[in-house]
Amino acid sequence: KQEVTQIPAALSVPEGENLVLNCSFTDSAIYNLQWFRQDPGKGLTSLLLIQSSQREQTSGRLNASLDKSSGRSTLYIAASQPGDSATYLCAVLNFGNEKLTFGTGTRLTIIP
């Protein structure tokens, strides 16, 4: 059974700093990995999707990497802003079905 873990559970950093969020998964048989953002009381916004054959994806100040063999992904946020404050979730699409398994999330707070 796939298990997805995110460390740390919560993170606070001063505005302007670069930061890295971590995601690990136990079963490397995946189609892809997605990073999402969730604001309080809201749904999920897809940030980046990395196919299993890819190593990284970039969108603006965000860069996500994937090391499938070691079961790890990172989300790098450059020059953080207060508007980046949210909960970040990673999820893997398991090979053999269409189900996403979500991580536990990292609650990020950017301090102005």
Add this chain to the structure above:
Amino acid sequence: GAVVSQHPSWVICKSGTSVKIECRSLDFQATTMFWYRQFPKQSLMLMATSNEGSKATYEQGVEKDKFLINHASLTLSTLTVTSAHPEDSSFYICSALGQGALGNQPQHFGDGTRLSIL
């Protein structure tokens, strides 16, 4: 980009009431839709997968008679919480998967429905 609309966004009702939540894909056809439940400060837990025109597949531990799912068209799925009780209070989120090669596209999520049963 692909948009998924979920309605209503917030429901407060008395115990014993049945509540229907709608999930619509606005600008694409969704062959598969998913329903998730999220408790405060926890991650999303998949409840069921629905494919257009067929019965939903429920995850272990989810009561299918309690949570009725209908996926009548390629753009609409509904979740009905029947005879809701306070323990059913939660945040319910749907997502939709468009047509195309599996794994090549993301799931698109609605904004969620906060259900509060008094």
